[in-house]
Amino acid sequence: MKAAPFEYSRPADIDEACAMLAADENARLIAGGQTLVPMMAMRLARPTRLVDINRIAGLSYIRQDGDAIAIGATTRQCDLERSATIARDIPLMAKAIPWIGHAATRARGTIGGSLVNADPAAEQALIAVTLDAVLNYREDKKTIEIAAGEFFVGAMVTSLPSTACLTGLKIPVWHGDRIGTGFHEVNARRSDFAFVSSAVQVQLDADGTCKRIAIGAGAATDFPMRLTSAEQQLVGSKLDAAKVKDVVTEALADIEALDDLHATAAYRKRVAVSMACRAVADARASALGEKLHAH
Numbered sequence: 001m002k003a004a005p006f007e008y009s010r011p012a013d014i015d016e017a018c019a020m021l022a023a024d025e026n027a028r029l030i031a032g033g034q035t036l037v038p039m040m041a042m043r044l045a046r047p048t049r050l051v052d053i054n055r056i057a058g059l060s061y062i063r064q065d066g067d068a069i070a071i072g073a074t075t076r077q078c079d080l081e082r083s084a085t086i087a088r089d090i091p092l093m094a095k096a097i098p099w100i101g102h103a104a105t106r107a108r109g110t111i112g113g114s115l116v117n118a119d120p121a122a123e124q125a126l127i128a129v130t131l132d133a134v135l136n137y138r139e140d141k142k143t144i145e146i147a148a149g150e151f152f153v154g155a156m157v158t159s160l161p162s163t164a165c166l167t168g169l170k171i172p173v174w175h176g177d178r179i180g181t182g183f184h185e186v187n188a189r190r191s192d193f194a195f196v197s198s199a200v201q202v203q204l205d206a207d208g209t210c211k212r213i214a215i216g217a218g219a220a221t222d223f224p225m226r227l228t229s230a231e232q233q234l235v236g237s238k239l240d241a242a243k244v245k246d247v248v249t250e251a252l253a254d255i256e257a258l259d260d261l262h263a264t265a266a267y268r269k270r271v272a273v274s275m276a277c278r279a280v281a282d283a284r285a286s287a288l289g290e291k292l293h294a295h
Helices: 014-023 036-041 077-082 084-089 091-099 103-108 111-117 123-130 228-234 241-252 265-287
Strands: 007-009 027-030 049-052 062-065 068-072 134-139 142-147 152-154 165-172 179-186 196-204 210-218
Touching (some): 014 027, 014 049, 014 134, 014 165, 027 036, 062 084, 068 084, 077 091, 077 103, 084 091, 091 123, 111 123, 123 165, 123 196, 123 210, 179 265, 196 265, 210 228, 210 265, 228 241
Parallel strands (some): 007 049, 027 049
Antiparallel strands (some): 068 165, 179 196
């Protein structure tokens, strides 16, 4: 199939892009196009106008911003994958990015496009929620901030106003020693969408006690979630496997898991526990400098 007819615009700046969105409720932004273009080809999306923000200056960057790393919305996923800054300061993102599609899609896909698309299985959305990212968007010539945990409200649904444009995000950097990360997902093939995923970052005290921990669960529900109750119970513990399994199982007990032709709700709920436990174990091991074992 071919896409339905549409107009094409290339705004000079972000405020002009927002004005174009405000003037046409069926206009859509395009940057990488790795999700939108296939949807248009299948007539699942029929925008009347594409607003191309690829060449707007200042939307593609990776830089230090105080105690955070700031990333522009049109930054390519491959740039994040190759970034020494990301590898050093946001290691959990570095660990997750190779799981996103193929190298070819990462070469075009942008972090902003992935976040705004809000696919429940999206790795970058999961990392943003797990690491308390703050997203920035532009509307009415004003820049507004919103926490990642408040940005995703449903499957393919965000709280971003229809006339706004995501401009970037900031991810806080964890400082100190003995910080480790773990990321696991299960899918049909490495490049396919995840059925269930989990992202974990942990910081240990000198004696191996958990000082700080962030646990995220993705793909199992309509949008990525933090296992806050599990985190609270694990701080001060040695992260032994039995305790981790107990508190993670409790945290996931009442979730409304997705149920579709790829995986049942019961499967997702069960595997979400396994993925989180493995990710915690890997994060602990990496914080201790231990070699990770293949699962």
